[in-house]
Amino acid sequence: MDLLPSRYKIHKTKLRWILTMMTMMMMMVMRRGESMRLDMESGNTKCISDDIKTNYMTVGTYSIVNPNEGHHLPPSHKLFVTVSSPKGKSHHHAENVESGKFVFTAEETGDYMTCFVAPGYRPTAKFAVDFEWKSGVEAKDWTTIAKRGQITMLEVEVRKLLDVTETIHEEMFQLIEREREMQELNRSTNSRMAALSLLSFVVTMSVAGLQLRHLKSFLERKKLL
The missing domain is CATH 1.20.5 (Single alpha-helices involved in coiled-coils or other helix-helix interfaces)
Structure with a gap:
């Protein structure tokens, strides 16, 4: 027993x-999510960028911190929020809001920009904004996935590791591709430098030859040779 x-x-x-x-x-x-608190002031703008890979899911949530719990936010506490891709495509746009959320899958690799604009107000108001931005594996709602699939937390952890492994695998291929591009750039640069050095040598020797010829002619006219 x-x-x-x-x-x-x-x-x-x-x-x-x-x-x-x-x-x-x-x-x-x-990849860990970014959680931060932004100090805003009426008429000011603050932007946050995040480098996101193609086909990565990203989730962002934001909300104005209520200075007086249990009371409504004052009219001065509003936000204009935009999220744009590296090429300027809009993925989220909100006007005069107190909180919000955006979810999308990146269509290109690069720096995605989230901008918070506090509209002008008199008298000037100051307030804080809680902002959390997650991308990649961290952006997935694993609790919902576990409930939907009726799986244990151990299986959830295994799935997370599989996703992380796939992410590392993709990043390794991207690093290899970047290294290949850098090698090609180095070879191209070396070839151009060699051609430029050869051209400089030819020009220098040509100028030296002309100077010697001119000096010889000068000395012959002076009957020094």
Whole structure:
């Protein structure tokens, strides 16, 4: 009768250790979400950029901090919010809002820009905005996925690791492609430098030859040769 509880404890210990190791691995390689608080003032604009890869999902939530809990926000506490791609495509636009959320999948790689504009107001008002921006694996709602698929948290952690592995795999290919592009650029630069050096040498020797010819002619006219 004592063996069953003992084995059960060992099983729980191993499971806890596995989850701990998986969590540490994910913390090291998984892209973390950015949570911040922005100090805004009427008439001012603040923009935040994030480098997002193609086909990465991104989720952002924002809300004005209520200085008086239990009361409505004053009319001065409003925001204009825009989210745009590196090429200027709009992915989110909101006017005179107190909070909001945007979700989209990146169609191109580059810096995506989120801008918060506090409209002009008199007298000038100051307020804070809580903003959280997640991309990649972190952007997925794993709790909803677990409930929908009726799977355990261990399976959720495994799926996270699989997604992280795929992300690392894609980034490795991108790094290899960038390295190939850099090598081609280096070869092209070296070829151009070699051609420029050769051209400089030819020009220098030509000028030296002309100078010698001119000096010889001068000395002959002066009957010094």
